[in-house]
Amino acid sequence: MRFSNVVNVMCVVAPAMLLAVCTAGPVQGVEPEKKPAANAARGIAQAQKSAERGLAFLETDAAKWRKEKQCATCHHGTMTVWAMSEAKIQGYGVNPDTYADNVNWTKERLKNIDKPRDTRPGWKMVSTPALYLAVMARAIPAQTAVSPDELAQIRRHLVRHQEEDGSWAWSSAPPQNRPPPFFESDEVATLLGLMAMEDVRIVQKDGSLSRGDAQERAVAWLAKSPPSGTTQEFAFWVLRHYWDSRRMKGIHGLISEFNRLQRVDGGWGQLPDLPSDAYATGQALYVLGLAGVMNDDKAIQRGVAFLVATQEADGSWPMTSRAAIGGTPYMNPVPITYFGSAWATLGLMRSASK
Numbered sequence: 001m002r003f004s005n006v007v008n009v010m011c012v013v014a015p016a017m018l019l020a021v022c023t024a025g026p027v028q029g030v031e032p033e034k035k036p037a038a039n040a041a042r043g044i045a046q047a048q049k050s051a052e053r054g055l056a057f058l059e060t061d062a063a064k065w066r067k068e069k070q071c072a073t074c075h076h077g078t079m080t081v082w083a084m085s086e087a088k089i090q091g092y093g094v095n096p097d098t099y100a101d102n103v104n105w106t107k108e109r110l111k112n113i114d115k116p117r118d119t120r121p122g123w124k125m126v127s128t129p130a131l132y133l134a135v136m137a138r139a140i141p142a143q144t145a146v147s148p149d150e151l152a153q154i155r156r157h158l159v160r161h162q163e164e165d166g167s168w169a170w171s172s173a174p175p176q177n178r179p180p181p182f183f184e185s186d187e188v189a190t191l192l193g194l195m196a197m198e199d200v201r202i203v204q205k206d207g208s209l210s211r212g213d214a215q216e217r218a219v220a221w222l223a224k225s226p227p228s229g230t231t232q233e234f235a236f237w238v239l240r241h242y243w244d245s246r247r248m249k250g251i252h253g254l255i256s257e258f259n260r261l262q263r264v265d266g267g268w269g270q271l272p273d274l275p276s277d278a279y280a281t282g283q284a285l286y287v288l289g290l291a292g293v294m295n296d297d298k299a300i301q302r303g304v305a306f307l308v309a310t311q312e313a314d315g316s317w318p319m320t321s322r323a324a325i326g327g328t329p330y331m332n333p334v335p336i337t338y339f340g341s342a343w344a345t346l347g348l349m350r351s352a353s354k
Contacts, residue, residue, distance in 0.1 A: 043301065047352035048092075050308045054345030055092060057315030058083050061338060062102065074182065075335045077106040078129045079342035082136045085143040086346055091354030103145045106133075110150060113157040126161040126168045126189065130154045134196035138243070139290055151199075158193050159214050166217030167225075168193040181270050181279060182339060184324045185228045191236040194218040195243060231268050231280040234258055235287040242291040255291060258284070259299045266302035267310075270322070278317030278344035279336070281306055285347030295351050304351050307344050316341045 058080055065076035072078075080102050087094045109129040118124050134154045137146045146154075163169055167190045170183040178184050197215050227233060238258050242251050261268055261284075267276025268284040285303045293300060311317055319340040323329040330336075 040296075043304070044352050046308050047304045047348050048354060050311050051087075051092065051345055051348035051352060053311065053315035054317075054341055054348065055083065055087055055094075055315075057341055058338070058345060059098060061316070061341075065334075065338075066105065072106045072109055072129075073335070074128045074132065075338040075342070077102075077109065078132045078136075079339060081106045081145050082132065083342050083345050083349075085136060085140050085145050086349050089140055089142050090349045092349060107146075107150070110153065114153055117160045121172050124161070125171055126193065127154075127157060128170070128183075130157055131168070131189065131192040131196060134158075134199070135192050138195060138199045155197060158197060162193070162214050162217065166190075166219075166221035168218070178324060178327075179330050179335070180322055180324050181230060181232050182335075185230060185233055187222065187225050187228060188230075188233055188236060190218055190222055190225075191233070191240055194222070195236070195240050198240075198243065229272065231261060231270055232283060234261065235283050238291055239287045251291065255288065255293060258288075262299055262302065266304075266306035268303070274322070276306060277319060278307060278310065278340035279319060280343075282317075282340070282343030282345065282347035286343065286350050289347070289350035295353075300351050304348060307348055311344070317344045 062076045062080045066072070069076070084094050084099050084102060088099070106129065109127065110133070113127050113130055133146050134151060137143055137151055158168065161168065167186050169186050170189050171178050194215060197218070235258070238251075238254055241254055261272075263269065263276045265276050266281075268280040269276050270280045281303050285300060285307075288297075288300060289295070295301075307317070316337055317340050319333065319336045321330040321333055321336050
């Protein structure tokens with residue numbers, strides 16, 4: 001499989017995980033311990049409480065960012081809308097006025113996506129909010145944040161902003177100059193773009209390229225792009241695989257391979273040699289939930305327990321900025337803390353709906 005080398009590296013750099021996860025299996029003749037229903041109910045209640053605290057942090061911190069910075073960014077903006085949209089369908093309380101206000105604020109970033117592609121270096125890249133909002137709309141079919149007309153705008157934007165080689169690029173800057181984990185891999189951007197394009201039910205043409213042409217070129221680029229080895233990339237491959245009905249036959253094997261990256265503490269790390277954190281763990285739980293893994297699955301329960309145990313008093317999760325290979329770590333903890341807390345909240349809500 002595509003990610004076998006990633007799992008093998010993980011087992012080399014983390015021998016404890018190799019012992020506990022890669023070779024884990026039932027002990028012959030020993031009946032598994034059965035936890036009382038009361039413990040399970042208590043765990044669900046704790047997860048729901050943690051998700052509620054995460055939502056409260058996201059709302060408060062987004063309001064603070066908006067007041068101080070004004071702009072709707074990919075973190076304070078797009079991820080806020082995604083988390084609130086998920087909360088609504090999972091039964092968590094969301095103030096309608098606050099939701100509408102955040103949606104309108106975030107969609108200010110979509111105002112110019114119908115314009116022709118700017119050819120200036122640094123100005124011609126794909127819109128990150130467009131990518132994430134389109135995938136959010138596919139993950140949450142009942143969402144009301146992005147309309148069908150706006151999704152059509154996004155798809156036309158994606159066709160115009162696809163690179164000649166078939167990829168979508170986060171930035172014209174070299175990878176070591178981009179803040180990870182969000183922007184470090186054009187493979188992630190291309191996976192998001194492809195998943196957004198594959199959601200289209202009506203072929204829409206833009207110039208000489210049809211939607212189908214754009215998809216085929218993206219698939220061809222991904223096929224020859226070596227995996228970067230990040231958990232985020234692997235997670236989005238699982239989701240794309242699940243959403244492609246032609247690939248459903250192999251989804252269980254891919255999920256099992258992805259779960260081998262789970263650590264003994266119940267979390268996932270962004271890279272094989274990094275500790276578990278909220279960003280990778282929340283993202284893993286959310287994608288596994290979307291891919292049909294049941295909430296009583298042991299991997300889900302262990303991931304939920306990790307997030308509940310590591311949440312901060314203010315409802316956020318601790319995150320550490322890192323650098324891409326050859327780069328300098330980013331010192332501002334605010335964006336990565338918000339990203340990590342948003343993914344953790346999403347993962348908890350998907351794993352413990354009300």
